[in-house]
Amino acid sequence: MVRMTDLPPATQTGMANLECPSFETTPFVSGPALARRRVAIVTSAGLVRRGERPFVSGNTDYRVLPADTPPDQIVMSHVSVNFDRTGFERDINVVFPIERLRAMAAAGTIGSVAATHYSFMGASDPRGMEMQVREVAGRLKSDRVDAVLLTPV
Amino acid sequence: MCALAHYLEEEGVPAVAISLIRLHSEKVRPPRAMWVPFELGRPLGPPRNEQFQVKVITAALRLLEASAGPVILEDFPEDDPTAVGIAGWNPPFDLAPGEIDVANRAALERALREEIRAVAPFHARFVASNGRTMVGLSGRGVDECATLLADFLAGTPSAASDPAVSPVQVLRWAVDDLKSYYLEAMAADGAVPSSRQMQAWFWDRTLLARAIIALRRQLLASEDQRSQAIGRMNLVPGAQVQRLGLS
Numbered sequence: 001m002v003r004m005t006d007l008p009p010a011t012q013t014g015m016a017n018l019e020c021p022s023f024e025t026t027p028f029v030s031g032p033a034l035a036r037r038r039v040a041i042v043t044s045a046g047l048v049r050r051g052e053r054p055f056v057s058g059n060t061d062y063r064v065l066p067a068d069t070p071p072d073q074i075v076m077s078h079v080s081v082n083f084d085r086t087g088f089e090r091d092i093n094v095v096f097p098i099e100r101l102r103a104m105a106a107a108g109t110i111g112s113v114a115a116t117h118y119s120f121m122g123a124s125d126p127r128g129m130e131m132q133v134r135e136v137a138g139r140l141k142s143d144r145v146d147a148v149l150l151t152p153v
Numbered sequence: 154m155c156a157l158a159h160y161l162e163e164e165g166v167p168a169v170a171i172s173l174i175r176l177h178s179e180k181v182r183p184p185r186a187m188w189v190p191f192e193l194g195r196p197l198g199p200p201r202n203e204q205f206q207v208k209v210i211t212a213a214l215r216l217l218e219a220s221a222g223p224v225i226l227e228d229f230p231e232d233d234p235t236a237v238g239i240a241g242w243n244p245p246f247d248l249a250p251g252e253i254d255v256a257n258r259a260a261l262e263r264a265l266r267e268e269i270r271a272v273a274p275f276h277a278r279f280v281a282s283n284g285r286t287m288v289g290l291s292g293r294g295v296d297e298c299a300t301l302l303a304d305f306l307a308g309t310p311s312a313a314s315d316p317a318v319s320p321v322q323v324l325r326w327a328v329d330d331l332k333s334y335y336l337e338a339m340a341a342d343g344a345v346p347s348s349r350q351m352q353a354w355f356w357d358r359t360l361l362a363r364a365i366i367a368l369r370r371q372l373l374a375s376e377d378q379r380s381q382a383i384g385r386m387n388l389v390p391g392a393q394v395q396r397l398g399l400s
Binding site for chain 2: 006007008009010011015016018020021022023025026027028029030031033034037039042044050051054056057071072075076077079080081082083084085086087088089090091092093094095097099100101103104109110120122126127130133134137138140141145146147148149150151152153
């Protein structure tokens with residue numbers, strides 16, 4: 001089990017003191033049963049397609065990951081070295097569970113898998129990503145997505 | 154992630170965030186989040202364990218059907234069964250790293266390339282069985298990455314091929330590629346050590362790690378703020394800085 005207390009002291013302090021955004025509203029959208037939902041992944045793992053410009057510190061933009069991108073064409077460019085990458089090296093689904101979603105759609109647990117997924121780089125302040133996330137929301141709605149699974153690292 | 158969930162939900166797109174730091178989810182209060190007791194970098198838990206990963210995803214997505222919100226924060230109840238590692242684990246190869254002399258560029262480059270040659274068969278075996286590699290961020294081969302590192306340590310950094318990208322940024326990507334190359338090779342035999350075991354071996358037993366630590370020291374002493382930041386944050390994990398007593 002991994003808890004805050006398992007992290008190096010400096011990382012613990014950084015995590016505890018990290019300024020987090022707070023919101024006055026609490027939006028909450030309902031929808032159909034999971035078996036009828038179209039699911040997309042939005043990750044903050046800094047994933048890019050091979051050959052694409054990697055993320056650098058401070059980036060608040062995003063990359064588009066078409067669902068049919070072969071797993072060997074996706075690499076991680078997150079700037080932090082303070083998380084494990086060996087799990088992702090051995091299995092893309094540890095961070096970007098595209099194959100698992102396909103299996104769940106085939107089994108009828110979810111309705112379908114989105115045509116396109118998205119990656120941000122989580123070391124940047126999420127408040128700086130607001131406009132870009134709203135843009136992604138528009139793209140997701142165009143793809144009829146009504147369920148987003150957000151995966152951090 | 155939790156702030157992104159808030160923005161998506163405001164736009165009418167239902168979202169559920171997997172949370173690795175529960176404290177942050179408590180602060181941000183997204184519409185829905187599921188905290189998982191896994192290490193940073195593994196939001197879905199153990200690699201190559203489809204059944205477990207589907208269980209995690211299903212538990213998270215089920216929160217979309219809950220009507221108890223807004224603000225649902227639940228805990229996933231199971232640990233990653235592979236997090237404990239393997240007693241006495243070692244990778245399928247051993248290395249004999251010598252001391253490095255950063256001033257002797259040619260000798261350092263030669264030693265790094267020799268070490269890469271020793272690791273190469275195991276990396277090839279990893280890629281053959283795994284079907285993919287994370288190496289490739291810099292767009293350069295690993296030998297070229299080693300040359301870049303030796304050049305930088307000797308004080309003769311190569312110019313970046315893209316003028317919009319600083320040489321030290323390209324160097325960071327090259328270092329990321331080299332680290333991935335070694336860590337993937339270390340997993341060539343299919344054993345599942347903990348990430349902590351793999352990191353300790355890499356930072357204790359490779360010439361590459363010694364070169365990266367020397368690079369960190371050099372960048373920290375630089376007058377260039379971007380170089381300092383990369384040296385401080387983007388080369389050696391905080392856990393290793395602490396374990397190795399680096400200043």
